[in-house]
Amino acid sequence: MKVKVGVNGYGTIGKRVAYAVSKQDDMKLIGVTKTKPDFEAYRAKELGIPVYAASEEFLPRFEKAGFEVAGTLNDLLGEVDVIVDATPGGMGARNKALYEKAGVKAVFQGGEKASTAEVSFVAQANYEKALEKDYVRVVSCNTTGLTRTLSALQEYIDYVYAVMIRRAADPNDSKRGPVNAITPSVTVPSHHGPDVQTVIPINIETSAFIVPTTLMHVHSIMVELKKPITEKDVIDIFENTTRVLLFEKERGFDSTAQLIEFARDLHREWNNLYEIAVWKESISVRGNRLFYIQAVHQESDVVPENIDAIRAMFEMAEKWKSIKKTNRSLDILK
Numbered sequence: 637m638k639v640k641v642g643v644n645g646y647g648t649i650g651k652r653v654a655y656a657v658s659k660q661d662d663m664k665l666i667g668v669t670k671t672k673p674d675f676e677a678y679r680a681k682e683l684g685i686p687v688y689a690a691s692e693e694f695l696p697r698f699e700k701a702g703f704e705v706a707g708t709l710n711d712l713l714g715e716v717d718v719i720v721d722a723t724p725g726g727m728g729a730r731n732k733a734l735y736e737k738a739g740v741k742a743v744f745q746g747g748e749k750a751s752t753a754e755v756s757f758v759a760q761a762n763y764e765k766a767l768e769k770d771y772v773r774v775v776s777c778n779t780t781g782l783t784r785t786l787s788a789l790q791e792y793i794d795y796v797y798a799v800m801i802r803r804a805a806d807p808n809d810s811k812r813g814p815v816n817a818i819t820p821s822v823t824v825p826s827h828h829g830p831d832v833q834t835v836i837p838i839n840i841e842t843s844a845f846i847v848p849t850t851l852m853h854v855h856s857i858m859v860e861l862k863k864p865i866t867e868k869d870v871i872d873i874f875e876n877t878t879r880v881l882l883f884e885k886e887r888g889f890d891s892t893a894q895l896i897e898f899a900r901d902l903h904r905e906w907n908n909l910y911e912i913a914v915w916k917e918s919i920s921v922r923g924n925r926l927f928y929i930q931a932v933h934q935e936s937d938v939v940p941e942n943i944d945a946i947r948a949m950f951e952m953a954e955k956w957k958s959i960k961k962t963n964r965s966l967d968i969l970k
């Protein structure tokens with residue numbers, strides 16, 4: 637039996653999740669929603685993906701353009717087992733009542749509050765917590781990146797302090813920037829530390845800054861150690877951690893620009909870099925402190941998490957079987 641999946645919100649995350657769903661042999665993509673018949677709606681149609689209006693109020697837009705939709709969100713909800721809500725942050729919580737009414741499970745994204753779902757999710761850290769759940773939140777791209785590397789180091793962690801350097805906007809976003817400024821998140825901690833704690837129980841504080849770039853986020857991480865570890869141990873741990881890759885400045889990875897070029901060289905769809913990129917040379921142990929620097933491709937790291945969340949919610953596979961299956965389907969390197 638294939639799980640029938642719909643995607644509400646076919647934007648940066650939604651289109652990538654829809655693509656990933658279409659690559660799974662145990663899932664079927666039933667359709668996606670759009671609010672307007674723009675080029676993304678036409679592209680979905682060209683790809684054979686049924687397009688539904690995000691609600692009845694948007695139907696006139698499609699009618700005016702002569703764009704035939706397969707129905708509205710309510711029709712889509714009548715056809716699916718699970719909906720991936722990838723609408724703008726905060727909208728998912730409002731949509732939840734519709735999903736409950738339709739008796740459909742839902743995966744929410746990191747723009748929603750933790751309380752929107754029964755569990756906040758990063759596959760390698762807490763897959764089992766999502767088993768049989770109806771509402772799961774895949775945490776934000778930055779929180780996913782922090783959780784992937786910190787969960788691998790969990791037994792060594794006394795306290796974590798991380799500085800998040802966030803991209804100002806996604807590459808397709810011409811409304812938000814980038815701006816010619818550095819914008820601090822003046823609320824400390826930023827949401828990322830408390831968000832990591834919704835997935836793994838560690839001591840962590842974060843602060844965050846937005847900078848004028850669209851490519852990736854970067855994290856500068858400092859761990860106060862509970863017990864000794866060497867730089868080689870950390871390298872070995874990350875080499876054996878799924879969805880984490882080590883990159884060397886020595887090999888030309890000077891910045892996020894080369895990381896994105898690497899994804900382009902792999903001919904990845906939308907130059908997705910699903911894996912968290914840790915600079916090998918940045919791994920440094922000084923006394924009881926470990927330092928490292930990592931980069932997060934905000935548009936794609938959460939995509940495999942959405943797929944694993946669906947498998948957990950329907951108990952379709954145990955943790956590592958699902959993670960490996962998802963990795964293979966998306967050509968994730970390890």
Ligand SMILES: NC(=O)C1=CN([C@@H]2O[C@H](COP(=O)(O)OP(=O)(O)OC[C@H]3O[C@@H](n4cnc5c(N)ncnc54)[C@H](OP(=O)(O)O)[C@@H]3O)[C@@H](O)[C@H]2O)C=CC1
Nearest residue numbers: 645646647648649670671672690722723725745747777934
């Ligand atoms: N972008 C990122 O870097 C990341 C985002 N996230 C989270 O993922 C979620 C989605 O973000 P993102 O993909 O960037 O957002 P986008 O703005 O790229 O896409 C959101 C989509 O939602 C659709 N939408 C807008 N209004 C409605 C509505 N009333 N009903 C249904 N759909 C609507 C839009 O459709 P249309 O185009 O038809 O108007 C749009 O395509 C957020 O929670 C965000 O925090 C998580 C990780 C990273």
Ligand SMILES: O=C(OP(=O)(O)O)[C@H](O)COP(=O)(O)O
Nearest residue numbers: 725746747776777778779802934
């Ligand atoms: O989840 C993200 O970032 P975040 O972890 O800093 O909230 C995404 O990059 C979306 O961020 P945005 O809300 O600035 O678009």
